[in-house]
Amino acid sequence: MSGVQQLDVPEHDAGQRLDRWFKRLFPHVAHGKVEKLLRTGQIRVDGKRAKGNFRLEAGQSVRIPPLPDPEVVKAETSKRDRSRLFDMVIYEDRDLIAIDKPAGLAVQGGTNTHEHIDGMLPDGFRLVHRLDRDTSGVLLIAKSAQAAKWAGRAFQSRTAKKIYWGVTNGVPRPLSGEIAGYMAKGELDNRFGNIHEGKEVMMAVRHGTPKAKHARTLYEVVATAGAKAAFVAMMPLTGRTHQLRLHMQILGAPLAGDPKYMTDRQLPGGLDKCLHLHARSLTIPRDGQPDLSVTAPMPKHMKSAFELFGFSESEEQVDWDELL
Structure with a gap:
């Protein structure tokens, strides 16, 4: 544990926020710990308490309390x-x-x-x-x-078999098949009042668009709750960024709770406000040995959605070879 230090702010650090200046000098101190040191007055500027957003001036003296060894x-x-x-x-x-x-x-x-x-x-x-x-x-x-x-x-080589489960806002149409096309990076617009406007997303584009990549997904609607929601099983045949999220949006039923790939349809009540997409299972071949197959249990928010809509985990019995 170090002792108390008094550090003078150099000319080239003038204008920096106190919390960021401190974190740059002592990166081993967790952000939450820095906030506590500021809140309790253990970090001071010219002997006075200061908030994390305080802008430093050259020549000011900052009190650094005893800190643990990195x-x-x-x-x-x-x-x-x-x-x-x-x-x-x-x-x-x-x-x-x-x-x-x-x-x-x-x-x-x-x-x-x-x-x-x-x-x-x-x-x-x-x-x-x-x-x-x-x-x-x-x-x-x-x-x-x-x-x-x-x-x-x-x-x-795409011999790994990945199965994802999702709960969608609405029901994808058609109910099963393959969705394929080109996708590339773009920016969110504000059609649905999305607060993340301007953030990077993937978009469906035409073949030949710069940096576009081809994406393929097999999917099947396992169960529906009227027109409100669906339990969808998905098998990506390619591994593009946000591939499943974009493909469900294109099919008219984006994944529930997705903040980037949305619809103007209101989200059904009672759902947790988080993405309802779960990497359910993974199977990969092994030379001279049986395939390795691993299944992950459903997370709490997905279980809640299944209970809300009356879906059952045992319903998923998709013949993926038939969809190919």
Whole structure:
């Protein structure tokens, strides 16, 4: 634990927010901890309390309270992250583990993303594929570079079989089949009063559009609740960003709770306000061994939706070969 420090603000740091300035100097201190230090007056500017958005001036003196050693924080964080990761494990062998990723937890880091699966992995472990932050379900992790290579080939060669379950706002038409087309990055518009206007999304585009990629999805409506909602099983034949989310929107029934791919139809009452998309199962071939097949249990928000609409997990008996 360090002692109390008094740091002067240099000329080149003038105008910076206090919380961001502090975090840049002491990145091992968690954001929540910084807020608490500010709230309790342990971080002060020229002897006075200050809020996180206070703009610093050159020459001001900032009181830095006693802080834990960075190496101790790193070790404690690593231990906590690994414990949390292994609480998610639903399958393990000498080469691979499969976890049931909860909705809301990112797979990899990015802007303003400090907690993610990749950051929890022990040394040498590697992600084999990805899931959106808001998608729950099966995520495969390799324990070595060699395991990542052979498992990754199943995704690259498209021999990995991924089944997703979703609850849609409305009923897709037609009720089953294949949806295919080109997609590329675009921006949200404000047709449905979406507060995320301007954020990047995927859009259906014509063949030949710059950076467009072809996407294919097999799907079947397993059950419906009138015209309000449907239980849909999906098998992506390609692995494009937001592929299933865009394809359900194109079919006229976007996934319930999706903040980016929407409709002007009101969301049925009683649903949790989160994305209703779950990576239900994953099957990959193994040389000289039976296929590896892993199934993730339904998350709480999906179970609630099934109960609300009277859907049953046992109803899903899709003949995917027939849809091909």
